[in-house]
Amino acid sequence: MNINQFLQHALTGISVGGCYALIAIGYTLVYGILRLINFAHGDIFMIAGYFMIFSFAVMPFPIAILVTLVATTVLGILIEKFAYSPLRQAPRMSVMISAIGVSYLLQNLATYLFTALPKAYPAIPGLKQVIKIGDISTSLVTILTPVITILLVVLLLWLVNKTKIGMAMRAVSRDYEAASLMGIKLNKTISFTFAIGSLLAAIGSILYFTDRMTVFPFSGSLPGLKCFVAAVFGGIGSIPGALLGGFFIGICETIIKAVGLSTFSDAFTFIVLIVMLLIKPTGLFGEKNIDKV
Amino acid sequence: MLKVENLKVNFGGIEAVKDISFEVNEGEIVTLIGSNGAGKSTTLRAISGLVKPSDGKIIFEGEDITKIGSSEIVSKGITLCPEGRRIFPDMTVLENIKIGAYLRNDDLTNDIEKCHRLFPILKERENQLAGTLSGGEQQMLAVARSLMSRPKIMMLDEPSLGLAPLIVKDIFNILKEINEEGVTILLIEQNANMALRLADKAYVLETGTIAMQGTGKELLDNPKIKEAYLGKKN
Numbered sequence: 467m468n469i470n471q472f473l474q475h476a477l478t479g480i481s482v483g484g485c486y487a488l489i490a491i492g493y494t495l496v497y498g499i500l501r502l503i504n505f506a507h508g509d510i511f512m513i514a515g516y517f518m519i520f521s522f523a524v525m526p527f528p529i530a531i532l533v534t535l536v537a538t539t540v541l542g543i544l545i546e547k548f549a550y551s552p553l554r555q556a557p558r559m560s561v562m563i564s565a566i567g568v569s570y571l572l573q574n575l576a577t578y579l580f581t582a583l584p585k586a587y588p589a590i591p592g593l594k595q596v597i598k599i600g601d602i603s604t605s606l607v608t609i610l611t612p613v614i615t616i617l618l619v620v621l622l623l624w625l626v627n628k629t630k631i632g633m634a635m636r637a638v639s640r641d642y643e644a645a646s647l648m649g650i651k652l653n654k655t656i657s658f659t660f661a662i663g664s665l666l667a668a669i670g671s672i673l674y675f676t677d678r679m680t681v682f683p684f685s686g687s688l689p690g691l692k693c694f695v696a697a698v699f700g701g702i703g704s705i706p707g708a709l710l711g712g713f714f715i716g717i718c719e720t721i722i723k724a725v726g727l728s729t730f731s732d733a734f735t736f737i738v739l740i741v742m743l744l745i746k747p748t749g750l751f752g753e754k755n756i757d758k759v
Numbered sequence: 760m761l762k763v764e765n766l767k768v769n770f771g772g773i774e775a776v777k778d779i780s781f782e783v784n785e786g787e788i789v790t791l792i793g794s795n796g797a798g799k800s801t802t803l804r805a806i807s808g809l810v811k812p813s814d815g816k817i818i819f820e821g822e823d824i825t826k827i828g829s830s831e832i833v834s835k836g837i838t839l840c841p842e843g844r845r846i847f848p849d850m851t852v853l854e855n856i857k858i859g860a861y862l863r864n865d866d867l868t869n870d871i872e873k874c875h876r877l878f879p880i881l882k883e884r885e886n887q888l889a890g891t892l893s894g895g896e897q898q899m900l901a902v903a904r905s906l907m908s909r910p911k912i913m914m915l916d917e918p919s920l921g922l923a924p925l926i927v928k929d930i931f932n933i934l935k936e937i938n939e940e941g942v943t944i945l946l947i948e949q950n951a952n953m954a955l956r957l958a959d960k961a962y963v964l965e966t967g968t969i970a971m972q973g974t975g976k977e978l979l980d981n982p983k984i985k986e987a988y989l990g991k992k993n
């Protein structure tokens with residue numbers, strides 16, 4: 467591998483990593499507030515792909531993007547409302563099982579409605595435009611993805627740390643009852659958290675599928691798992707952790723593929739998970755005591 | 760002002776509160792004392808909307824609030840400073856104070872100043888994470904946080920728990936000060952002696968029912984109370 471090839475792969479890795487980071491944040495936010503691994507998150511990401519395909523077919527692209535973002539956000543809120551919030555008093559395991567149920571439901575619904583065959587993802591004008599930097603040639607979306615990811619993370623950190631709703635999110639993450647005693651509405655705060663997680667998944671989905679060019683009902687499962695690993699790697703519950711984890715998994719995966727070990731690249735992700743759980747279960751930036759008092 | 764009528768709370772098969780009625784008038788300091796597991800905390804939690812009563816009524820300023828959610832209860836002017844402080848350890852001291860005013864949208868400067876005047880240490884520690892405060896400081900923070908909602912009635916669940924006698928005295932003096940500024944107080948205490956001295960009215964809870972009631976002074980002088988709660992023999 468010469469230096470140009472390396473840079474080329476690094477760039478691709480950073481771009482995939484950006485998408486992973488956006489999805490990983492959804493896992494981290496939901497885990498932070500509900501202590502739930504939202505197994506349906508990857509499938510929300512997949513459905514966002516279909517939203518884009520169908521809205522793009524009938525609308526100009528800026529509106530199609532908007533529709534995709536809004537529809538995915540609403541989907542996330544509805545899943546929380548119907549599948550998780552009725553289980554607020556139930557043991558955590560029940561909610562987890564409900565999440566797995568929602569995941570299968572979305573996959574099967576997509577298979578039923580759209581068939582299992584991959585559908586072509588629309589080319590958003592401009593995004594696939596080729597860009598040349600020296601000897602490296604790449605597309606606009608590859609460069610745009612990490613930039614958008616970092617901007618969104620900065621915005622999200624501001625939201626969580628500096629605004630009132632962010633304060634409510636942090637309070638609810640820590641202590642439901644104490645938050646209620648402050649007048650914070652639990653359900654509203656939890657809905658808001660799902661809305662943000664789903665919105666970021668929708669943005670990640672647009673960037674990811676623009677590069678992959680097809681969507682099928684299981685498009686969300688493997689990326690979903692990898693992003694979950696990214697979130698665990700960075701320390702589940704931590705936003706900067708999810709960002710770092712996303713980039714780490716994305717870059718490693720691309721480099722492993724580039725050196726000709728493609729078949730090994732997915733296994734690598736799960737080796738990362740196992741190793742991390744063995745040596746530092748709380749991840750890079752994880753909270754020290756995960757369980758609430 | 761606050762009237763609790765025949766309140767019952769069950770947890771599964773356990774009757775934590777069996778049949779409790781009491782009343783708090785505006786401007787008073789009322790205390791509930793009783794041994795461990797008597798149902799004191801559960802009573803306050805029911806008033807705050809954290810647990811659902813299985814029977815009975817809670818009436819605040821003439822309005823039935825039994826079935827109202829905890830957020831709305833705060834907005835009506837009832838605040839609970841919970842057992843074990845429950846401050847937010849990974850927020851700063853100042854953020855903890857501010858979050859007490861979550862439902863307000865007006866300017867907080869004066870209220871924050873007031874908290875700092877009552878508890879100067881909280882100003883010194885303003886930017887420190889609340890989890891790093893000592894137990895006594897955390898209790899002060901919890902009281903300050905509760906005050907920030909501008910409550911009409913403030914309920915406190917064992918504010919003296921685990922604190923040195925000198926600090927307990929401080930906190931009780933401040934409760935008195937808060938009361939003199941017009942906040943009604945409903946206080947739960949293990950420290951019956953101090954609570955009864957402070958209170959206008961007191962109720963004694965035993966296994967989910969009210970066993971005795973009277974003015975603070977009456978109960979202080981009552982031989983049964985002396986023996987059971989004040990640890991004195993006649």
Ligand SMILES: Nc1ncnc2c1ncn2[C@@H]1O[C@H](COP(=O)(O)OP(=O)(O)OP(=O)(O)O)[C@@H](O)[C@H]1O
Binds near residue numbers: 770797
């Ligand atoms: N969530 C719960 N689930 C089951 N039982 C509960 C629950 N909360 C309280 N109880 C039971 O209800 C009874 C009353 O508890 P409560 O906390 O009100 O007592 P307390 O008077 O505040 O005691 P203490 O002085 O020790 O704080 C206890 O027997 C307790 O075990």
Ligand SMILES: [Mg+2]
Binds near residue numbers: 842916
């Ligand atoms: Mg108690």
